[in-house]
Amino acid sequence: MDVTPIEIPSKISHSQPFVPDTGFKALPGTESSSTPPEEEEHRSTVGSLALAPVIEIDKLYSAPEESKSQLITALGLLADSVELLAQARIAAQKSRLMDADRYTQRFEAILPALFRCRKIGDGYAVVINSLHFAAINKRGEPLNLNQLTTAWRILRELRNKPFVEFEQALEYVEEFEACGLRVDPPIVSELLEHLEHEQ
Numbered sequence: 001m002d003v004t005p006i007e008i009p010s011k012i013s014h015s016q017p018f019v020p021d022t023g024f025k026a027l028p029g030t031e032s033s034s035t036p037p038e039e040e041e042h043r044s045t046v047g048s049l050a051l052a053p054v055i056e057i058d059k060l061y062s063a064p065e066e067s068k069s070q071l072i073t074a075l076g077l078l079a080d081s082v083e084l085l086a087q088a089r090i091a092a093q094k095s096r097l098m099d100a101d102r103y104t105q106r107f108e109a110i111l112p113a114l115f116r117c118r119k120i121g122d123g124y125a126v127v128i129n130s131l132h133f134a135a136i137n138k139r140g141e142p143l144n145l146n147q148l149t150t151a152w153r154i155l156r157e158l159r160n161k162p163f164v165e166f167e168q169a170l171e172y173v174e175e176f177e178a179c180g181l182r183v184d185p186p187i188v189s190e191l192l193e194h195l196e197h198e199q
Contacts, residue, residue: 071162074117074124078159081107081114085152092145101142108135120162123169127158130173130183137182150179 088103111132118125131151143151154172158164164172176183 070117070119074114074120074162075159077110077114077117078155078162081110082152082156082159084110085148085155088143089145089148089152092148097142100148104143104148111135121164123164123166124158124162126166126169127154127164127172130176130181131155133185134176134181134183136186137184144180146179147181150175150181 084103084107088100088107091097091099091103111128114128115125115132118128154175158172173183
């Protein structure tokens with residue numbers, strides 16, 4: 001009796017989407033809007049149906065020993081920040097302004113801890129510092145939906161690429177300013193206002 005092996009096609013569905021261009025899982029709040037079709041193909045090792053191990057973004061980036069703990073801390077704080085801003089955006093879209101402000105205040109409370117992780121790089125520090133001063137310059141006034149969306153989107157990108165180039169960070173700062181956030185330190189803002197009144 002002949003025994004003919006039967007090949008069974010397999011297709012694996014992933015519970016979490018993969019980050020585009022990397023093949024690594026995204027954490028909540030950082031996933032892309034769509035998954036490329038080629039990522040849906042099954043991933044198995046040669047001669048086996050076992051899945052290849054998936055590397056999470058937290059383990060993807062190498063860092064010097066002295067800043068490695070800061071990187072791990074920053075990635076967790078950024079994920080929390082992205083989630084809080086996402087909740088604030090949803091509340092703002094539904095005109096629940098008090099809820100939106102409450103989520104925003106919780107996000108702003110994380111900014112000092114994020115800035116303490118600035119050894120990750122100058123680009124990272126510029127983005128976080130700009131948001132910190134933007135929050136101070138609002139003087140308790142809530143962020144509008146456009147400002148929430150800009151901050152949420154840029155922090156999502158920073159969460160996926162924490163070693164952001166300095167030039168890219170400056171472009172992010174320009175986006176903050178374009179949506180009405182004032183990112184200069186308060187003393188500089190006050191001096192600029194004083195000069196404007198004198199002219």
